Amino acid sequence: MFRCRAMAAVAALIIVAPPVQAQEQAEPCGVVHRQTRQLLEGQRFWPLAEHRGKAFVDLKTCLVASSEVGSEPVTIGEAMERCSSLGQGGPRGEMGWQLPTMAELTSLDGEEWAGQSGLPQEFELPPETRSETAYWTVTEWPGASGSYATVIFSNRTTIVGQQAATAKAAIWCVQGTRATSIK
Numbered sequence: 001m002f003r004c005r006a007m008a009a010v011a012a013l014i015i016v017a018p019p020v021q022a023q024e025q026a027e028p029c030g031v032v033h034r035q036t037r038q039l040l041e042g043q044r045f046w047p048l049a050e051h052r053g054k055a056f057v058d059l060k061t062c063l064v065a066s067s068e069v070g071s072e073p074v075t076i077g078e079a080m081e082r083c084s085s086l087g088q089g090g091p092r093g094e095m096g097w098q099l100p101t102m103a104e105l106t107s108l109d110g111e112e113w114a115g116q117s118g119l120p121q122e123f124e125l126p127p128e129t130r131s132e133t134a135y136w137t138v139t140e141w142p143g144a145s146g147s148y149a150t151v152i153f154s155n156r157t158t159i160v161g162q163q164a165a166t167a168k169a170a171i172w173c174v175q176g177t178r179a180t181s182i183k
Contacts, residue, residue, distance in 0.1 A: 073168035102139035
């Protein structure tokens with residue numbers, strides 16, 4: 001009987017306890033990045049001053065992506081090597097680049113590209129140019145050993161497909177850590 005009363009008291013405490021409120025994040029993204037110009041309201045993709053001005057942050061996902069896309073087809077091993085070697089060298093190397101996951105790469109597509117301004121016109125980014133070029137991801141294809149997911153930003157839609165590691169596809173590198181704020 002004592003045990004039942006004690007358990008009832010604990011249950012009452014659990015029910016009565018106020019819910020924990022999630023803390024709101026002051027900024028949409030994390031690691032501080034310098035922007036190249038003033039923010040425009042409603043703009044999703046922002047050019048960054050870091051990385052020689054050749055990167056942008058997606059304020060929807062906080063993903064930092066390179067504005068330079070490697071359209072020359074290479075194997076997955078070569079693609080991983082090229083991304084990981086970006087930013088190396090010198091006392092101010094900006095390392096941390098890698099191939100994106102399938103989810104990261106597909107998240108960069110969206111209707112917002114149509115009204116996007118501010119990213120330099122010299123960059124021909126896949127969601128803007130739309131082609132049948134496949135881009136590597138580090139996501140292994142389920143059930144097919146030695147195969148990886150690729151993403152095509154086709155004229156009609158975004159397509160995820162399977163490529164053998166020995167096949168060739170293009171490269172679009174992202175930063176391994178998410179951005180956490182812009183100043």
